[in-house]
Amino acid sequence: MARFRMYPTPAQAEQMLTHCAHARYVWNLAVEQHAHWKPGRKGAPGFAEQCRQLTEARRENEWLGAGNADVQQQALKDFAKAKNAKFTSGFGEPTWRRKFRHEGFRVIGTDRVPEYNADGSPKLNAKTDKQVMGRSVVVQKLNRRWAQVKVPGCGWVRFRLSAQGKGAKPPDAKTFRVTYRHGQWHIAFAVIPAPIPAPSTGEVIGIDRGVTITAALSDGRTLNCPQLTVRERAQISKHQRRAARARKNSPQKAAGYAKVARLKAREANRRKDWCEKISTMLARTYGLVRFEKLNIKNMTRSARGSVEQPGRHVAQKAGLNRGILAQGWGLLRRRTGDKAPGRVEDVPAPYTSLRCSACGWIEKSSRKSQAEFECVSCGFTCNADTNAAVNVAAGQGGIPRPRRAAGAGGVTAATGRSSAREPQPAWVGIPLF
Numbered sequence: 001m002a003r004f005r006m007y008p009t010p011a012q013a014e015q016m017l018t019h020c021a022h023a024r025y026v027w028n029l030a031v032e033q034h035a036h037w038k039p040g041r042k043g044a045p046g047f048a049e050q051c052r053q054l055t056e057a058r059r060e061n062e063w064l065g066a067g068n069a070d071v072q073q074q075a076l077k078d079f080a081k082a083k084n085a086k087f088t089s090g091f092g093e094p095t096w097r098r099k100f101r102h103e104g105f106r107v108i109g110t111d112r113v114p115e116y117n118a119d120g121s122p123k124l125n126a127k128t129d130k131q132v133m134g135r136s137v138v139v140q141k142l143n144r145r146w147a148q149v150k151v152p153g154c155g156w157v158r159f160r161l162s163a164q165g166k167g168a169k170p171p172d173a174k175t176f177r178v179t180y181r182h183g184q185w186h187i188a189f190a191v192i193p194a195p196i197p198a199p200s201t202g203e204v205i206g207i208d209r210g211v212t213i214t215a216a217l218s219d220g221r222t223l224n225c226p227q228l229t230v231r232e233r234a235q236i237s238k239h240q241r242r243a244a245r246a247r248k249n250s251p252q253k254a255a256g257y258a259k260v261a262r263l264k265a266r267e268a269n270r271r272k273d274w275c276e277k278i279s280t281m282l283a284r285t286y287g288l289v290r291f292e293k294l295n296i297k298n299m300t301r302s303a304r305g306s307v308e309q310p311g312r313h314v315a316q317k318a319g320l321n322r323g324i325l326a327q328g329w330g331l332l333r334r335r336t337g338d339k340a341p342g343r344v345e346d347v348p349a350p351y352t353s354l355r356c357s358a359c360g361w362i363e364k365s366s367r368k369s370q371a372e373f374e375c376v377s378c379g380f381t382c383n384a385d386t387n388a389a390v391n392v393a394a395g396q397g398g399i400p401r402p403r404r405a406a407g408a409g410g411v412t413a414a415t416g417r418s419s420a421r422e423p424q425p426a427w428v429g430i431p432l433f
């Protein structure tokens with residue numbers, strides 16, 4: 001996917017907000033139709049049937065008919081896709097879209113281009129033997145930095161060609177999606193980037209992800225995901241405090257929360273940018289990239305507990321969860337996999353942080369502190385995260401849980417949840433520096 005910031009004129013922005021509203025309305029209608037379904041009832045209408053119903057609805061409702069038919073139909077298409085992918089996408093059943101939160105719409109290209117098969121021969125219709133014509137988005141490059149795209153009802157809308165080399169072409173895509181969040185417009189083209197070819201060295205790298213150091217590499221390098229600065233964090237709490245104290249429904253309250261949202265969006269943007277750069281670097285420099293296998297969903301589970309059995313250290317755990325999610329672990333793994341298909345492996349994580357990378361001895365007391373590792377067996381000293389990364393690079397750590405009966409002294413048996421855990425810092429959460 002290629003995403004760029006869009007700069008519409010005020011008139012264009014107004015028209016695009018109308019598109020967003022119509023797309024959301026149609027999507028929510030589809031959600032409602034499918035939510036109505038129960039076992040025993042006739043099936044909810046599919047895409048083709050919904051399109052017929054949309055045509056009818058457009059005829060009956062003047063305001064809907066005044067909107068763009070393509071935008072509304074694409075909302076149905078998006079819904080059908082989301083519905084089909086509900087088991088594989090990770091998002092589950094498609095749900096309601098809300099005003100201000102889910103502002104966006106999809107546009108299908110209006111240009112017609114001949115389609116080709118994988119071997120380069122023109123794609124022909126099986127029945128009529130005619131050339132199949134596919135859709136393509138109409139994009140014009142203005143100069144090195146700017147391009148424009150045709151949006152229905154708005155004419156040419158400009159967007160900035162960020163993060164592209166000199167002479168780079170705007171992407172060829174069949175559709176694009178326009179989104180509006182935190183007062184900014186973005187355009188995302190639906191394209192799958194070409195995989196980055198592997199270097200000839202075939203070098204293997206292991207990556208250990210953590211909260212203190214985002215990614216420790218097995219060659220000793222440490223990479224850190226950019227966070228908000230102390231000043232920006234202070235600004236967030238200031239605006240949050242002011243907004244909380246402002247009168248209900250006042251413009252001050254809305255403006256305060258908008259400022260908070262913009263600062264948080266800045267953090268997310270930095271994290272995404274960092275993940276893109278690092279994943280490209282990994283795919284370009286190493287033949288095989290090994291990540292330790294993490295279940296981030298389980299790791300960030302809340303400690304809240306139930307009403308009868310309230311959990312302990314709930315706020316602390318919430319802080320740690322925020323710290324984990326602020327590292328972009330999942331995104332880094334996914335984007336590396338996208339850019340280097342078949343060259344990324346997941347190594348099971350247990351004991352990667354407790355195993356000595358020099359002699360293979362596993363002992364809890366080898367890990368002196370968060371940063372220090374000193375093997376009690378051979379005396380090898382190393383940064384604890386680098387040591388773990390070397391284990392990951394070697395594909396080690398994924399050995400079965402050592403049993404007490406196995407004999408060899410010095411192996412820490414997993415007696416309870418806390419016995420073989422990494423040493424935890426006294427205070428965990430978003431780092432202060």
Ligand SMILES: [Zn+2]
Pocket residue numbers: 356357358359360361375376377378379380
């Ligand atoms: Zn050792």
